[in-house]
Amino acid sequence: MMNKKITVAIPQITVDKLDDIISDSRYRIIDVRDPKGIEKQGRIPGAINIPLDLVEQVIGKRHVEHDSIFNHDGPFLFCCTGGVLSYLGAIRAKENGIENVFNLEGGHSAWKQFKLT
Numbered sequence: 001m002m003n004k005k006i007t008v009a010i011p012q013i014t015v016d017k018l019d020d021i022i023s024d025s026r027y028r029i030i031d032v033r034d035p036k037g038i039e040k041q042g043r044i045p046g047a048i049n050i051p052l053d054l055v056e057q058v059i060g061k062r063h064v065e066h067d068s069i070f071n072h073d074g075p076f077l078f079c080c081t082g083g084v085l086s087y088l089g090a091i092r093a094k095e096n097g098i099e100n101v102f103n104l105e106g107g108h109s110a111w112k113q114f115k116l117t
Helices: 015-023 035-041 052-059 084-095 107-116
Strands: 028-031 076-079 101-104
Touching: 015 107, 028 084, 035 107, 052 084, 076 084, 076 107, 084 101, 101 107
Parallel strands: 028 076, 076 101
Antiparallel strands: none
């Protein structure tokens, strides 16, 4: 069995742009962390929690709780703790027909550090 080669490039958004994105109602911020991680570490204001393993179900509208999140043109900013799992979430979204997706470079950890400086 061959491994699927990732050929999708996801644009990165740096944490210094995040305050503008939070206040921009066109953006949907998708936090792909486990709910327990969010509870422990906190969340970016306005972020919607869709754990990574549910991203494809939500896009396919097979997950009732989040049935309208991807029903517009975005943009969609994916985030996680460090930026890796959210990159995978953004790839899954792109591969399932969602356009206008971005990843938060450095994730929630980078944002918290940025807010401290």
